[in-house]
Every structure is written in C-alpha cells, then in structure tokens.
Amino acid sequence: MSNGIYIHIPFCVKKCAYCDFNSYDNLDGLKQPYTEALLREVAARLPAAYDTIFIGGGTPTALPAASLLRIVSAVAREGCEFTVEVNPATLDRGGFAALKDAGVNRISFGLQSALEDELAVLGRIHTFADFLRSYRDARDAGFGNISIDLMFSLPGQTLDKWKRTLHSAAALSPEHLSCYSLTIEEGTPFHAMRLDLPSEEEDRQMYRYAAEYLQRLGYRHYEISNFARDGYQCAHNLKYWERTPYYGFGAGAHSLTGGTRYANSREVRQYISANAVTETVLSATDIENEYIFLGLRKTDGIRLAEYRALFGAEFTEKHAAALRNYQGLYAVDDGRFRLTLDGICVSNTILCGLMT
Amino acid sequence: MSEHQENIRNFCIIAHIDHGKSTLADRLLEYTGVLSAREMEDRILDNMDLERERGITIKARAVRLIYNARDGQRYVLNLIDTPGHVDFNYEVSRALAACEGAALVVDAAQGIEAQTLANTYLALDHGLELVPVINKIDLPSARPEHVKKEIEDVIGIPADESPLISAKQGVGIEEVLEQIVKTVPAPSGDADKPLKALIFDSYYDSYKGVIIYCRVFDGSVKPGSKIKLMATGKVFEVVEAGYLSPNGMVASDGLQAGEVGFVAASIKNVADTNVGDTVTTVEHGAAEPLPGYKQVNPMVFCGIYPADGARYDDLRDALGKLRLNDASLSFEPETSVALGFGFRCGFLGLLHLEIIQERLEREYSLDLVTTAPGVVYKIIKNNGETAEIDNPTNLPSPSEINYMEEPVVSAAIMTPADTVGNIMELCQERRGVFKDMKYLDESRVSLTYELPLNEIIYDFFDALKSRTRGYASFDYELIGYRKATLVKLDILLNAEVVDALSFIVHTDKAYERGRKICEKLKAAIPRQLFEIPIQASIGSKIIARETVKAMRKDVLAKCYGGDITRKKKLLEKQKEGKKRMRQVGAVEVPQEAFMSVLKLDE
Numbered sequence: 001m002s003n004g005i006y007i008h009i010p011f012c013v014k015k016c017a018y019c020d021f022n023s024y025d026n027l028d029g030l031k032q033p034y035t036e037a038l039l040r041e042v043a044a045r046l047p048a049a050y051d052t053i054f055i056g057g058g059t060p061t062a063l064p065a066a067s068l069l070r071i072v073s074a075v076a077r078e079g080c081e082f083t084v085e086v087n088p089a090t091l092d093r094g095g096f097a098a099l100k101d102a103g104v105n106r107i108s109f110g111l112q113s114a115l116e117d118e119l120a121v122l123g124r125i126h127t128f129a130d131f132l133r134s135y136r137d138a139r140d141a142g143f144g145n146i147s148i149d150l151m152f153s154l155p156g157q158t159l160d161k162w163k164r165t166l167h168s169a170a171a172l173s174p175e176h177l178s179c180y181s182l183t184i185e186e187g188t189p190f191h192a193m194r195l196d197l198p199s200e201e202e203d204r205q206m207y208r209y210a211a212e213y214l215q216r217l218g219y220r221h222y223e224i225s226n227f228a229r230d231g232y233q234c235a236h237n238l239k240y241w242e243r244t245p246y247y248g249f250g251a252g253a254h255s256l257t258g259g260t261r262y263a264n265s266r267e268v269r270q271y272i273s274a275n276a277v278t279e280t281v282l283s284a285t286d287i288e289n290e291y292i293f294l295g296l297r298k299t300d301g302i303r304l305a306e307y308r309a310l311f312g313a314e315f316t317e318k319h320a321a322a323l324r325n326y327q328g329l330y331a332v333d334d335g336r337f338r339l340t341l342d343g344i345c346v347s348n349t350i351l352c353g354l355m356t
Numbered sequence: 357m358s359e360h361q362e363n364i365r366n367f368c369i370i371a372h373i374d375h376g377k378s379t380l381a382d383r384l385l386e387y388t389g390v391l392s393a394r395e396m397e398d399r400i401l402d403n404m405d406l407e408r409e410r411g412i413t414i415k416a417r418a419v420r421l422i423y424n425a426r427d428g429q430r431y432v433l434n435l436i437d438t439p440g441h442v443d444f445n446y447e448v449s450r451a452l453a454a455c456e457g458a459a460l461v462v463d464a465a466q467g468i469e470a471q472t473l474a475n476t477y478l479a480l481d482h483g484l485e486l487v488p489v490i491n492k493i494d495l496p497s498a499r500p501e502h503v504k505k506e507i508e509d510v511i512g513i514p515a516d517e518s519p520l521i522s523a524k525q526g527v528g529i530e531e532v533l534e535q536i537v538k539t540v541p542a543p544s545g546d547a548d549k550p551l552k553a554l555i556f557d558s559y560y561d562s563y564k565g566v567i568i569y570c571r572v573f574d575g576s577v578k579p580g581s582k583i584k585l586m587a588t589g590k591v592f593e594v595v596e597a598g599y600l601s602p603n604g605m606v607a608s609d610g611l612q613a614g615e616v617g618f619v620a621a622s623i624k625n626v627a628d629t630n631v632g633d634t635v636t637t638v639e640h641g642a643a644e645p646l647p648g649y650k651q652v653n654p655m656v657f658c659g660i661y662p663a664d665g666a667r668y669d670d671l672r673d674a675l676g677k678l679r680l681n682d683a684s685l686s687f688e689p690e691t692s693v694a695l696g697f698g699f700r701c702g703f704l705g706l707l708h709l710e711i712i713q714e715r716l717e718r719e720y721s722l723d724l725v726t727t728a729p730g731v732v733y734k735i736i737k738n739n740g741e742t743a744e745i746d747n748p749t750n751l752p753s754p755s756e757i758n759y760m761e762e763p764v765v766s767a768a769i770m771t772p773a774d775t776v777g778n779i780m781e782l783c784q785e786r787r788g789v790f791k792d793m794k795y796l797d798e799s800r801v802s803l804t805y806e807l808p809l810n811e812i813i814y815d816f817f818d819a820l821k822s823r824t825r826g827y828a829s830f831d832y833e834l835i836g837y838r839k840a841t842l843v844k845l846d847i848l849l850n851a852e853v854v855d856a857l858s859f860i861v862h863t864d865k866a867y868e869r870g871r872k873i874c875e876k877l878k879a880a881i882p883r884q885l886f887e888i889p890i891q892a893s894i895g896s897k898i899i900a901r902e903t904v905k906a907m908r909k910d911v912l913a914k915c916y917g918g919d920i921t922r923k924k925k926l927l928e929k930q931k932e933g934k935k936r937m938r939q940v941g942a943v944e945v946p947q948e949a950f951m952s953v954l955k956l957d958e
Binding site: 006008021056180181182183200201203204207224225237240241252254261263280289290293294297325326329344345346347348349351352355 | 883884885907908909910911912913914915916917919920921923924926927928930931934942
C-alpha cells in the first residue's frame with residue numbers, strides 16, 4: 001500500500017449540536033483564502049506516490065463548486081480510491097457529475113438518521129427525503145461506491161427507532177456503512193444539555209443489532225463502527241488503523257510519515273496566514289501502543305508475526321498476565337490476535353491493560 | 357523587675373465560632389501599631405491557608421503588642437489567639453494556661469452560644485479574669501443590652517462595663533485595650549527564682565530546629581542559657597530568645613518572668629519537646645515542673661494511608677511534624693490488606709480529623725485515603741480480661757466477648773425555642789438520652805443530652821445545623837463509658853471482606869448503615885468487566901446488598917481523520933486513572949470510594 005492523502009475542509013452550512021470536529025459555520029468569508037492556502041500547501045507537500053484520497057470536513061460541499069473542483073483536480077490521480085464527504089442537500093445532480101468527471105469515485109454521505117425528529121435533535125439541515133434525492137443523484141452520476149454514515153444512541157432513541165434508520169439505509173444497498181455510537185464530546189452543545197440518552201445496555205443492543213443485521217445482509221464488520229461489502233472496505237481509513245503513512249492538508253490536518261506525527265495549525269485564520277506545523281517524534285513505546293490500540297479496532301486485529309517482527313516479542317506471552325483477565329473477550333486464530341464482539345464493546349478497558 | 361511585670365498583660369480572646377475573635381485580634385494589632393495599615397491583611401493571626409479559607413482559627417498563636425494607655429503608662433500586651441471550635445478545646449486550654457486574663461467576645465445579635473459557655477468555664481477553671489466584650493453592635497439585629505443581661509444571668513459575671521464594639525468597623529477597640537489593662541492582673545512571677553517556662557506551642561523550622569513558644573513564669577532565659585526540658589530530661593543551649601511579632605520572631609536579650617516569647621536551642625528532634633512541658637535551667641533548676649495541661653486523649657480514630665504506597669515515610673514524617681505542636685494527635689503504624697501500610701491516627705473530633713487530613717494534603721503534598729472514623733470501645737471478655745479497641749479489625753471474635761462499652765458524651769445544645777422538637781427528634785435518632793432543658797430567654801433554649809460519641813462523630817453537627825436553619829450551637833465533653841449492644845459490620849466486595857471498610861456500630865443502626873454504605877459504594881465503584889456484588893455483613897449474615905453491573909460499553913466509536921493523538925490521550929488518561937485505584941482482590945476501587953462511605957447523609 002502506498003501513502004494516503006487527507007484534505008480537510010473546515011466549513012459547514014450549520015454546525016451540528018454534537019460535533020466537535022474542526023469545522024465552522026461562521027467563517028464563510030474565509031472560504032476563498034482558505035482554498036488558496038490549501039492549494040499552496042498541496043503544491044508544496046504532495047508526495048510523489050499515493051493511492052487513496054479523502055476530502056473530509058466539515059462539509060467539503062460547503063465550498064463553492066468551483067473551489068472544490070480546483071482542490072479535487074489538484075490531487076486527483078488515476079487508480080486512487082478518492083472519497084469526498086457529502087452532506088445531503090448540499091450538492092445537486094450536476095455537482096455529483098462534476099466530481100465524478102474530476103476523478104472522485106467514492107461518496108460518503110452523512111445521513112446520521114432516517115427519522116425527522118432525530119435529524120432535528122442532531123441539528124442536521126436535511127430531511128430524509130433530501131438524502132434520498134442526493135443518493136439517487138450520486139448513483140445517476142455513476143458513483144458505484146457509496147458509504148452512508150449513521151448514528152445510534154441518540155437522545156430519545158429506542159431500539160425500534162434505530163432499526164427503522166438502519167433498515168432504511170440498508171434498503172438502498174450502499175457498498176459501505178458506518179454506524180457510530182453517539183459520543184458526547186466536551187465543549188459541544190450536547191455536553192451542556194440534559195439529554196435523555198439510552199443506557200449502556202440499550203446502546204449495546206443497538207450496536208449488536210446493527211452488527212448482526214448487516215452481516216446477514218452480506219456486509220463484513222471490519223472495524224468497530226464500519227461495515228462493507230467485499231472489496232469495498234475504505235482503503236483510506238484502513239491506513240489510519242494500520243499506520244500506513246498519510247499526508248494531511250488543511251487546518252488541523254494530521255500526517256504520519258517516518259515515525260513522526262505532524263499537525264497543522266487548527267485555527268483556520270492561523271492556518272491561512274502562517275501555518276505552524278507541530279511535530280511529534282514517536283518513541284518505540286508510542287509506536288507499539290499505537291500499533292495495538294489502532295490495530296485492534298479492526299475486527300481481524302493484528303498479525304502476530306508482524307508484531308513479533310516489529311517489536312521483537314511474542315504478543316500473547318508479553319501480555320499473558322493481562323490477558324488472563326480478558327477471557328472470552330479476545331481470540332487467537334489464523335496467526336492473528338483479535339477482539340471478539342464482546343471484547344470490542346469494552347475495548348478501552350482491554351487496551352489500557354495491553355498498552356505500556 | 358516587678359515594675360517590669362507591672363506593665364505586662366498576658367491575655368487571650370475566647371469566643372464562640374464566628375463571633376469575631378480573629379477580627380478583634382486584627383484590630384488590636386492595627387490599633388497598637390504592630391502593623392502599618394499597609395501591612396494589614398485580614399485575619400493576620402490566621403496565617404495557615406486553611407484557617408483563612410475555613411474562617412476558623414486552628415492553632416493557638418501569640419503576638420506582642422505595645423499599648424500606651426490612658427493612665428500614661430506603656431504596657432506590653434501578649435495576645436495569644438485561640439480556636440473556638442469544640443474539637444480544639446485542648447488548644448484553648450494551652451493558651452489559657454499562659455495567660456492571666458481573657459477577653460470574652462460575644463456576638464451582640466446571637467448572644468451566648470454553646471462554645472461561649474464551654475470556653476468560659478475553661479477560662480474560669482484556669483483562674484482567669486474575664487473581660488466581656490460585646491461585638492458586632494453594627495448589626496441591625498444587635499441587642500447589646502439584652503446580651504449584657506444574658507452574660508450576667510447565664511455566666512454570672514458583671515457585664516455593665518463591657519465594651520460595646522464593632523471589630524469589623526473598628527469601633528470601641530481602645531475601650532477593649534483599656535479594660536484589659538484595668539481588669540487583667542499583671543503577672544506575679546519571681547525573676548530571681550529558678551526558671552519555669554511553660555511550652556504552649558512549638559513548630560519546626562528547617563534552619564533553627566524546633567522553636568519553642570513559651571510563657572516564663574519564674575526566672576529568666578537568655579541566649580547561652582543551658583536549659584532542660586523537664587518531661588524528657590533533654591538538655592540544650594539557647595541560641596536565640598525573643599518575642600513574637602505578627603511578622604515572625606524578633607530576637608531580644610532574653611525573656612523575663614511574666615513574658616511570652618520564643619526560644620530556639622538547636623533542637624533537632626521533634627519528639628524532644630512536649631507541649632505542656634516545663635523549661636528550666638540545668639544549673640539551679642526548678643525542682644517541680646508547672647502543672648502543665650490536662651492530658652487530652654484522642655476520641656476519634658481512623659486509618660490514614662498514602663494513596664501512593666511509596667510515600668509512607670513522607671506521611672510518617674509529616675505526622676511527626678504536625679504532632680509537634682498538636683499533642684492531641686496520635687498515630688501508630690498499621691497495615692490493611694486493602695490499603696497497604698499506613699497509620700491509625702487519633703483525633704479530638706471529626707473537624708480535627710479533617711483539618712489534619714487537609715494539612716497533610718496541602719502542606720506536605722500527600723494524597724491520602726482515610727478509613728471510616730471510629731471511637732475507642734471497651735471490650736470485656738468472657739475470661740474477665742478487658743481490652744480497648746480503636747480499630748474494628750482488632751475486635752475479638754463475638755464468642756470471646758462478654759459485653760462491650762462505648763464512650764458517651766454530655767452534649768449541650770443551644771437553639772431557638774421553635775426548633776427544640778427537631779433537635780429532640782435528632783437526638784432520639786442518635787440514641788440520645790434527654791437530661792435537661794433550660795430557657796435562656798423567651799426564645800432560646802439550652803438542651804442537655806447524653807449521646808454515644810460514635811453517633812456524633814459522623815455528621816451530627818451538619819444535621820444539627822440543617823434542622824435549626826443554622827442557629828444551633830453545640831459542645832460536648834466525654835463523661836464515661838456505657839454498656840451497649842454493638843456489632844462489627846463488614847463490607848464485602850466480590851465476596852471478599854475489605855478490612856479498611858469494617859466498622860463497629862450499634863445493632864439497631866447496623867441495617868441502615870450497611871444499606872447506605874452499599875449504596876454509596878455502588879455509586880463510587882465504576883463498572884468493570886465482571887459483575888461486582890457489594891455486601892454488608894454481620895459475621896456470616898448478609899444484611900444488605902447492591903450490585904455494580906458488568907461494564908457493557910467502553911469503546912471509542914470514532915477514530916479516523918488522522919488525529920489519533922486525542923484518542924491516545926484519552927486512553928492514557930484512563931490508564932492513569934486505573935493506576936490510582938486500589939486493587940481489592942480482582943476489583944479496582946477508586947480512592948474516593950473509601951472516602952464516600954464517610955459522609956452517609958449527603
């Protein structure tokens with residue numbers, strides 16, 4: 001596998017109540033200078049070889065179409081998996097066609113819920129009908145690789161409501177689905193609100209239901225929150241979990257190359273006027289910890305031979321004491337160490353026991 | 357020399373908490389010009405951070421004031437500040453023993469409260485002359501004439517000449533000084549007799565060693581004197597002696613009979629100086645020591661453990677230093693299966709415990725885990741032997757015990773008449789025995805109850821305040837031991853007894869306490885990979901149970917977009933949190949869980 005390219009667009013039409021990403025709905029005046037700064041950074045730092053591209057945000061389609069297309073064209077290359085995140089109702093039929101023509105081949109839709117009351121609570125600007133129209137437009141434009149993002153454990157959500165969302169999304173037969181348990185992040189409006197959230201037990205019922213239902217439909221559960229038809233796993237996101245080098249461009253974007261992590265200025269104005277890159281050289285321990293906690297996000301876990309080659313120890317021997325506490329939560333098969341579904345549900349606790 | 361003593365007045369200020377004692381002390385300092393207005397900081401004598409924050413005076417402190425009185429004479433006034441809280445009566449009596457008189461401050465709006473009386477009796481026991489001072493006359497609700505009458509009726513001392521003051525506004529301060537000069541007798545020691553100086557406080561200075569605060573009764577002490585501490589027999593040479601200013605020590609050519617000040621003698625070992633001991637000279641020393649203080653025994657005990665076991669030695673040193681000027685604190689090493697190595701510490705009361713704990717944490721940067729406070733029980737065994745138990749773990753098996761006795765206090769509670777019903781109900785709940793009720797005036801009542809000490813060490817004062825809109829005041833003294841049906845209550849986590857959580861309780865209270873503790877622990881122990889039963893038991897009988905359900909969800913749903921550092925930090929933080937927990941069998945117990953069982957009414 002070659003390098004990955006990530007491009008961050010920190011704008012959106014309206015910031016959602018749960019979102020703690022680096023995105024803003026009040027910096028529209030910066031869209032033009034940001035595009036220029038981003039293109040300068042791309043021109044300066046784009047690596048010679050790469051095979052995945054992901055434009056995320058924020059909402060990439062919150063940029064004027066012409067700006068987005070300039071960015072797409074600056075990085076587009078034959079043979080890449082090229083994803084753009086799209087929020088329903090932010091792109092018309094012509095827009096999808098233009099992206100397709102420019103080299104984009106994968107669309108990731110932020111649907112989150114198929115129910116209007118839940119979309120309203122989340123602060124989304126689209127309806128389910130808007131999404132269906134956008135989805136059809138994307139298919140019509142020729143996109144054969146579409147992912148849909150969903151969220152569960154929403155305020156007031158029941159298992160039945162979650163099933164309706166999940167069924168509605170699956171009925172469209174997307175190639176890829178992400179199902180995220182809502183995390184209340186500090187500093188978001190949700191954090192300050194008294195929300196009627198499902199219990200841990202209900203949350204896990206929803207999660208297990210999704211895992212089981214989607215597998216029955218032929219999706220493979222390949223990462224904690226991600227499901228794909230064969231051949232449609234997100235090659236770009238896998239790079240984060242497998243520590244394959246990637247180059248991030250734009251405000252707050254991160255890169256991993258040669259054992260060092262780099263972070264761009266998070267603040268949009270700062271990024272435009274004088275981007276300051278923070279560099280973190282990883283120690284041997286950092287690398288091993290990252291390898292474990294990222295690798296075990298994947299349902300097929302880590303390769304024991306690879307671990308041995310990288311860190312010079314037998315994984316199961318080194319962690320024998322900790323593993324005794326985790327019976328039934330992990331499995332060793334096919335030369336791999338992986339967490340079972342029960343293990344994934346409490347993976348933070350297990351990772352704390354495995355990280356040094 | 358006698359002329360010298362003629363112009364000395366050694367006095368302290370006693371009052372119920374919040375009646376304005378420390379503010380008056382500040383005013384006296386300001387008025388006598390010890391401090392310039394620029395140096396004046398509120399509550400200057402309370403120089404422990406903790407004292408300022410809590411608004412109480414914990415340690416007795418001394419300072420020398422110079423006052424030019426109306427009679428044209430120049431007086432040296434030694435003011436010894438004292439705490440007001442019941443837990444610190446011991447500190448009060450230390451201060452009283454060094455004085456000839458006391459200013460008794462009474463709040464003009466509240467009148468006499470429980471500690472006003474308790475401190476007054478202490479002062480009278482020490483033969484002190486009292487100067488009643490009525491403070492806070494600036495308050496709209498002040499009724500100074502009424503309070504004067506109350507002082508005369510309840511305490512039985514004349515109050516018609518009491519200065520009416522507002523320490524806050526600086527009104528009437530000179531009058532207080534005049535009354536002190538007039539009423540408090542001058543010291544009557546003999547400078548030619550052998551040295552007798554009473555140690556009323558001491559502390560450790562890293563450069564000078566132990567600094568002794570003392571009151572010289574007879575003789576004199578100066579740099580170069582060879583002194584002997586009579587209780588320990590240890591001998592030292594005085595390096596420095598002098599008086600105490602609010603800014604610290606001021607060296608002089610020595611201390612004479614009647615004076616109050618400090619002595620530094622390169623004393624390295626904290627244990628050599630006992631507060632209450634008498635200092636004399638090696639040559640021509642005194643034959644008999646001064647009476648010293650009534651030995652005060654700790655009444656409340658708990659285990660104190662360092663959160664980080666590696667800091668055991670630091671904890672021991674810190675306790676040693678605090679004990680130096682707090683003889684009422686006791687400590688002995690003990691070990692707990694759950695908490696490791698620590699100390700069983702004895703205190704005068706729960707506030708004293710809290711103060712020591714906070715001082716250890718703040719002044720010595722120690723992270724502590726404390727166990728439930730308990731009292732000393734007497735065990736009378738079937739074979740006729742008796743034992744005293746201050747740690748529930750040491751309780752013999754029930755089959756060996758004939759019966760047990762618990763300490764009982766006589767409690768005086770002063771409260772508005774319309775809250776008497778509430779107080780009686782509270783005392784009833786706490787197994788109190790009604791003894792007496794007196795009307796102080798038409799709206800205030802003084803109640804006397806006998807209460808088991810273990811019923812008031814937890815949260816009695818808080819309960820009292822909340823049932824009387826904060827108006828009740830409370831004081832108590834130990835009156836003896838009484839037979840009681842007591843049991844040891846054990847707490848089991850995951851079917852294993854946690855020794856640090858065991859306590860002794862009256863049979864009638866066992867179920868309720870057991871249930872509440874289980875509830876508290878359930879709230880304090882985070883979910884873990886397996887289900888954790890929490891049980892309370894008496895012997896092998898389970899009397900309460902709660903369950904911490906197994907953890908169902910502990911996962912980072914979203915981790916993409918390249919910025920994994922934040923997620924990594926979250927995991928590191930979680931891992932760090934786990935390290936700070938106590939491993940009790942297979943269960944990880946947060947330090948807070950041990951503390952949460954201490955406050956059951958919250």
